[in-house]
Amino acid sequence: MLELVLNDEGETLALAAALADALAPGDLIGLEGELGAGKTTFARGAIHALGVPADTAITSPTFALVHQYQGRLPIAHADFYRLTKDAELEELGIDELLEEGAVLFVEWGRKFPSVASRASLWVELEIASDQARRVRLDPRGERGDELIAGLSSLV
Ligand SMILES: Nc1ncnc2c1ncn2[C@@H]1O[C@H](COP(=O)(O)OP(=O)(O)O)[C@@H](O)[C@H]1O
Ligand SMILES: [Mg+2]
Known part of the structure; x- marks a missing residue:
């Protein structure tokens, strides 16, 4: 478990980018926290750091449910x-995406045990003030420990 304060949006993007560098096929990162906590912002930082061009907008998949890049x-x-x-969840083909070697960022994934059980790392964000967020990085399994170890050396 790693707990940090992210003083502004830039720090959230930077942490997400650092995590992105360590990601490998099949990793599922769970993003939790109230509306406005920064889940989508964190995903945006990681997705851009994974090589999606900066001019590609990373928007909330609330309505489409899944965006792919x-x-x-x-x-x-x-x-x-x-x-x-659960039926809608199956249609999304989360397992297939992971098997095809995708990296997944999932907001509100704890609602579904079948998704939650695939998470290597939970990123739990909390609003501390207008600009500041508290983040708890909660690893699951060996893969989660690896990801956390990589980040601990950076922050
Ligand atoms: N430290 C911070 N980290 C992330 N977002 C922040 C931070 N400070 C302010 N914000 C703002 O909070 C909002 C977070 O929104 P969003 O990422 O869509 O949250 P969520 O997906 O959790 O609902 C954005 O408007 C962002 O600019
Ligand atoms: Mg969101």
């Missing part, structure tokens, strides 16, 4: 805020 790896960014049924 191609960087140095295939990338999927999902938001399950509006998702209520």
Whole structure:
């Protein structure tokens, strides 16, 4: 477990970029926290750092549920805020995306145990003030520990 304060949006983007450097095919990063906490912002920082051009807008997938990108790896960014049924979840093909070697960023993934169980790392964001966020990086399994170890040496 790694806890940090992110003083402004730039620090959130930088942390996300540092994590992105360590990501490999099949990694699922869970993003949790209230609306406005910075989940989509974190995903944007990581997705751009994975090589998606800076002029590609990374927007909230709240309505589309999943946005896909191609960087140095295939990338999927999902938001399950509006998702209520397991059947809809299956249609999204999360397992297939992971098997195809994608990296996944999932907002509100804890709602679905089948998704939550695939997470290597939980990024839990909390609003501390207008510009500041508290973040807790909670690793799961060996892969999570590896990702955290890589970040600990940087922050
Ligand atoms: N330190 C910070 N980290 C991330 N976002 C921040 C920070 N400070 C302010 N913000 C603002 O908070 C908002 C976060 O929105 P968003 O990333 O869409 O949150 P979520 O996906 O959790 O609902 C953005 O408007 C962003 O500019
Ligand atoms: Mg969001």
